[in-house]
Amino acid sequence: MSDLTDLTLTEAADGLARGDFSSLDLTEAFLAAMEARRDLNAFITETPDIARDRARASDARRAEGATRGRLDGLPYAAKDLYCTEAVPTTAGSHILDGFVPTYESTVTANLRDAGMVMLGKANLDEFAMGSSNVTSHHGPVRNPWGPRNGKDLVPGGSSGGSAAAVAARLAPAAIGTDTGGSIRQPAAFCGIVGLKPTYGRCSRWGIVAFASSLDQAGPMTRTVADAALLLGGMASHDPRDSTSVPVPVPDYIAALAGGARGLRVGIPGDYAVDGMPSEIKALWEAGAGWLGEAGAEIVDVALPHTRYALPTYYIIAPAEASSNLARYDGVRFGLRVPGDSLETMYENTRGAGFGAEVRRRVLIGTYALSSGYYDAYYLKAQRVRARIAEDFRRAFETVDLLLTPTAPSAAFAIGDKEDDPIAMYLNDVFTVPTSLAGLPGISVPAGLSGDGLPLGLHLIGKPFDESTLLRAAGVLERTADFRASASV
Amino acid sequence: MPYLIEGHSGDWEVIVGLEVHAQAITESKLFSGAATAFGGAPNSHVSLVDAAMPGMLPVINRRAVEQAVRTGLGLRAKINKISVFERKNYFYADLPPGYQISQYQHPIVGEGTVTLDLPDGTTREVGIERLHMEQDAGKSLHDRDPDRTFVDLNRAGVPLMEIVSKPDIRGPEEAGAYLRKLRAILRYLGTCDGNMEEGSMRCDVNVSVRKAGDADLRTRTEIKNVNSVRFVMQAIEYEAARQVEVYEDGGQVVQETRLFNAQTGETKSMRSKEHAHDYRYFPDPDLLPLVLDDGFVSEIAATLPELPDDKKRRFIDDLGLSSYDASVLVAERETADYFERAATGRDAKLVANWVITNLFGALNKMGKDIADSPVPADHLGQLADLVANGTLSSRIAKEVFETMLETGRAPGAIVEEKGLRQVSDSGALEAMVDQVIAANPDQAEQFRQGNRKVAGWFVGQVMKLSKGQANPGMVNRILSEKLGG
Numbered sequence: 001m002s003d004l005t006d007l008t009l010t011e012a013a014d015g016l017a018r019g020d021f022s023s024l025d026l027t028e029a030f031l032a033a034m035e036a037r038r039d040l041n042a043f044i045t046e047t048p049d050i051a052r053d054r055a056r057a058s059d060a061r062r063a064e065g066a067t068r069g070r071l072d073g074l075p076y077a078a079k080d081l082y083c084t085e086a087v088p089t090t091a092g093s094h095i096l097d098g099f100v101p102t103y104e105s106t107v108t109a110n111l112r113d114a115g116m117v118m119l120g121k122a123n124l125d126e127f128a129m130g131s132s133n134v135t136s137h138h139g140p141v142r143n144p145w146g147p148r149n150g151k152d153l154v155p156g157g158s159s160g161g162s163a164a165a166v167a168a169r170l171a172p173a174a175i176g177t178d179t180g181g182s183i184r185q186p187a188a189f190c191g192i193v194g195l196k197p198t199y200g201r202c203s204r205w206g207i208v209a210f211a212s213s214l215d216q217a218g219p220m221t222r223t224v225a226d227a228a229l230l231l232g233g234m235a236s237h238d239p240r241d242s243t244s245v246p247v248p249v250p251d252y253i254a255a256l257a258g259g260a261r262g263l264r265v266g267i268p269g270d271y272a273v274d275g276m277p278s279e280i281k282a283l284w285e286a287g288a289g290w291l292g293e294a295g296a297e298i299v300d301v302a303l304p305h306t307r308y309a310l311p312t313y314y315i316i317a318p319a320e321a322s323s324n325l326a327r328y329d330g331v332r333f334g335l336r337v338p339g340d341s342l343e344t345m346y347e348n349t350r351g352a353g354f355g356a357e358v359r360r361r362v363l364i365g366t367y368a369l370s371s372g373y374y375d376a377y378y379l380k381a382q383r384v385r386a387r388i389a390e391d392f393r394r395a396f397e398t399v400d401l402l403l404t405p406t407a408p409s410a411a412f413a414i415g416d417k418e419d420d421p422i423a424m425y426l427n428d429v430f431t432v433p434t435s436l437a438g439l440p441g442i443s444v445p446a447g448l449s450g451d452g453l454p455l456g457l458h459l460i461g462k463p464f465d466e467s468t469l470l471r472a473a474g475v476l477e478r479t480a481d482f483r484a485s486a487s488v
Numbered sequence: 489m490p491y492l493i494e495g496h497s498g499d500w501e502v503i504v505g506l507e508v509h510a511q512a513i514t515e516s517k518l519f520s521g522a523a524t525a526f527g528g529a530p531n532s533h534v535s536l537v538d539a540a541m542p543g544m545l546p547v548i549n550r551r552a553v554e555q556a557v558r559t560g561l562g563l564r565a566k567i568n569k570i571s572v573f574e575r576k577n578y579f580y581a582d583l584p585p586g587y588q589i590s591q592y593q594h595p596i597v598g599e600g601t602v603t604l605d606l607p608d609g610t611t612r613e614v615g616i617e618r619l620h621m622e623q624d625a626g627k628s629l630h631d632r633d634p635d636r637t638f639v640d641l642n643r644a645g646v647p648l649m650e651i652v653s654k655p656d657i658r659g660p661e662e663a664g665a666y667l668r669k670l671r672a673i674l675r676y677l678g679t680c681d682g683n684m685e686e687g688s689m690r691c692d693v694n695v696s697v698r699k700a701g702d703a704d705l706r707t708r709t710e711i712k713n714v715n716s717v718r719f720v721m722q723a724i725e726y727e728a729a730r731q732v733e734v735y736e737d738g739g740q741v742v743q744e745t746r747l748f749n750a751q752t753g754e755t756k757s758m759r760s761k762e763h764a765h766d767y768r769y770f771p772d773p774d775l776l777p778l779v780l781d782d783g784f785v786s787e788i789a790a791t792l793p794e795l796p797d798d799k800k801r802r803f804i805d806d807l808g809l810s811s812y813d814a815s816v817l818v819a820e821r822e823t824a825d826y827f828e829r830a831a832t833g834r835d836a837k838l839v840a841n842w843v844i845t846n847l848f849g850a851l852n853k854m855g856k857d858i859a860d861s862p863v864p865a866d867h868l869g870q871l872a873d874l875v876a877n878g879t880l881s882s883r884i885a886k887e888v889f890e891t892m893l894e895t896g897r898a899p900g901a902i903v904e905e906k907g908l909r910q911v912s913d914s915g916a917l918e919a920m921v922d923q924v925i926a927a928n929p930d931q932a933e934q935f936r937q938g939n940r941k942v943a944g945w946f947v948g949q950v951m952k953l954s955k956g957q958a959n960p961g962m963v964n965r966i967l968s969e970k971l972g973g
Contacts, residue, residue, distance in 0.1 A: 091542070096542070099542070101542070101543075102536075105543060204543075204545065205543065205545050206544075207543050208542045208543050209542075209543065211773070212773035213773035239547065240547060241545050241547075242547050242775050243773075243774065319770060322768075323586070323768070323770070326579065326585060327540040327542070327584060327585045327586050329581075329586060331581050331584070332540070342637075346579055366768065370768060371768070374768075
């Protein structure tokens with residue numbers, strides 16, 4: 001038996017089905033790996049007891065022939081933005097110190113009910129605000145591909161702990177959340193697959209909110225097939241989330257069959273931003289070539305409002321966040337720093353509880369919604385957002401998918417860009433438009449940078465057409481034949 | 489007659505607009521499944537959503553939307569097929585999410601009308617600007633502990649309908665009439681119990697004054713959270729007089745929020761800090777725009793009850809009641825229903841008279857509502873029948889009514905038991921008349937000589953002899969026959 005932690009989610013499912021090993025064997029292997037790589041700081045809370053209990057229960061079900069399906073017994077890591085019953089949930093923030101939910105998010109409940117085994121709560125940027133995982137109150141996560149030139153690398157963010165855990169074989173899969181690129185960019189930085197589904201595909205109920213109109217849960221895995229498998233378990237229509245959409249969840253595994261033949265793939269020239277590194281550009285062209293060789297028709301498309309996406313995002317997301325984070329006030333849960341009046345208590349608590357990046361975004365968002373500025377910022381951003389969505393709608397009249405790079409660079413060193421928020425925000429330049437339009441996007445590891453670091457290609461699909469997205473991502477995966485792995 | 493304030497410089501007109509917060513009758517809260525029931529131990533009706541726990545999301549309560557639409561239809565208002573919930577952001581300990589979900593730019597109900605029934609029997613229309621839905625906040629209890637404030641979230645998230653009038657109200661009397669009429673409409677509709685003591689109806693009062701005859705509005709002040717019809721009227725009276733005094737002393741009225749003190753009957757300014765909010769309204773991204781389809785609205789329209797104005801018209805046109813009687817009877821749905829049950833198939837004016845004059849008076853004395861009336865509607869109707877068919881004289885009927893109030897028994901049974909049936913048997917009456925004439929020859933002589941005054945005295949004597957049961961009309965006739973009147 002090879003090392004169990006080398007197995008993909010799909011391989012592990014096959015092994016469980018064949019009886020090659022038990023869920024407990026699998027779980028123990030990953031728990032041991034987690035322990036061995038605590039230096040990565042990929043987890044905020046490890047949950048070995050829950051993991052072993054659930055693994056044993058899964059094995060018992062299997063022994064009785066009462067297994068709950070392909071996901072039963074498979075371990076995974078949950079970004080610590082998902083509220084988990086009786087397990088501390090921090091959102092990477094000091095302000096949620098001591099907060100232990102009495103409830104389970106819909107997505108983690110779906111996975112629990114499918115028999116999956118939660119290994120722990122993965123590190124993240126504070127309240128999912130960041131692209132490097134350095135804003136976490138619980139410290140930065142190290143990218144398992146590093147260090148390079150004596151420096152530790154960021155795993156990307158905000159789902160940095162989830163990406164690092166999968167890349168370092170500490171979990172066969174993880175779940176992240178993506179608001180402007182928080183699944184896809186760290187997936188690219190860590191050489192794994194990351195899928196942001198269509199807005200409304202997975203329930204947001206029980207996920208600590210960052211920007212409600214953008215947040216979406218998604219799988220982070222080693223392979224496209226694993227992403228398909230995990231998404232099938234996560235997705236559901238949830239009456240408790242008014243923005244969850246009542247559409248059936250298709251069989252994503254079945255959707256993987258078939259190649260690129262007949263697909264029309266658009267290349268948006270507007271994504272060729274100034275100063276795009278040549279290796280990124282070259283990979284993008286290579287990706288188009290691979291899909292073309294596999295039978296897809298490659299066409300140029302225009303998305304003329306692309307360049308307004310980043311500023312639009314950095315109005316809308318902070319505006320929503322400024323309101324969503326008002327509930328962290330020291331009154332009912334989490335941190336409270338006393339003061340001699342209610343106002344002082346608020347100021348003390350929020351001043352001490354929120355890190356610099358969160359405070360920055362709350363300030364930006366409060367400003368953008370303020371009387372006298374609302375029309376110029378928030379309202380205008382909403383109008384631009386509609387234009388961006390309209391660009392995509394029009395493009396999808398002629399193509400099935402769009403291909404872009406995932407991020408403008410490979411992973412950078414921890415500490416870089418920290419003093420330059422604009423440079424940091426540019427990390428999401430290729431992923432943010434999709435988020436604003438609510439469209440599904442997937443990052444597939446497709447090549448290496450000059451420094452030998454992974455680079456991702458990004459496919460964008462039509463609303464609720466994750467099936468076609470996964471099918472084309474599978475083609476990219478096979479043709480790119482990405483075999484490099486982190487220095488585990 | 490218009491309400492005017494006499495000043496040194498001439499007459500001043502009072503302009504009032506009311507914002508009424510009416511709690512919609514629902515089982516559960518506007519965006520959560522927690523109960524809305526009044527009372528209950530502190531924090532016993534609180535869901536994870538109401539407490540704004542991380543990751544919790546609001547889901548609109550369909551019943552609350554129905555109630556808002558029903559109310560809009562009752563106010564003869566435009567129903568907006570698309571409305572939007574927005575967040576009104578401010579920090580307070582009893583507002584767990586740090587924002588109140590409310591409707592701002594796109595309310596569910598647009599312009600409508602309320603018809604006031606004024607004491608002189610005339611009517612006047614007051615425009616409704618809008619009705620929007622919003623959630624209530626919780627309650628901060630500052631008086632339970634010297635050092636701490638306690639928070640009760642039972643009310644947090646309770647559905648409110650904010651009904652905003654146009655500045656069409658002229659003075660305290662009209663404001664009172666407006667509130668009573670609005671409350672009647674809400675109660676008829678079953679959308680709000682209108683109970684101001686329990687806080688299920690609260691009122692913000694906007695007041696300004698202007699020289700009688702002026703067209704432009706002057707600066708208004710807003711008196712927050714006044715919780716009875718009487719206090720609203722008092723607050724307007726005080727505030728309008730205060731504003732007139734300010735102007736006449738050469739000052740300017742400041743746009744501000746004021747509080748009404750029920751003990752002193754005065755309004756005083758709230759410190760500016762308490763209302764210097766920038767609420768940063770924006771559409772709540774957790775909720776989609778509320779879209780109503782035609783079927784939803786027409787289904788509610790089809791189940792709308794007859795409203796006070798229509799009922800009043802019907803009472804006047806079909807039952808022949810006076811405008812005043814009709815207004816009084818329709819003011820409460822329970823009263824109107826009682827009256828109709830009692831009046832069906834009978835002389836409606838007679839029944840109306842019994843309800844308004846006798847029953848209301850008695851209930852008032854007992855401090856009871858019509859719902860707790862010891863006299864059921866069918867009994868009152870039967871009593872009216874006994875009067876109408878001559879079985880009871882109206883004097884005896886009143887006695888029977890007193891017994892009905894005390895015992896709750898049917899009038900027929902009381903009449904039988906006490907033998908109170910009016911004597912209309914002419915033989916028996918003749919015998920009694922003869923007896924009285926024989927006993928009073930002097931008065932009989934006066935009668936014969938045409939002294940009409942003693943006629944009444946004779947009737948009285950016969951009534952006394954019959955213990956009030958003689959039919960007075962017949963006694964009169966027999967007397968005239970016997971004494972040649």
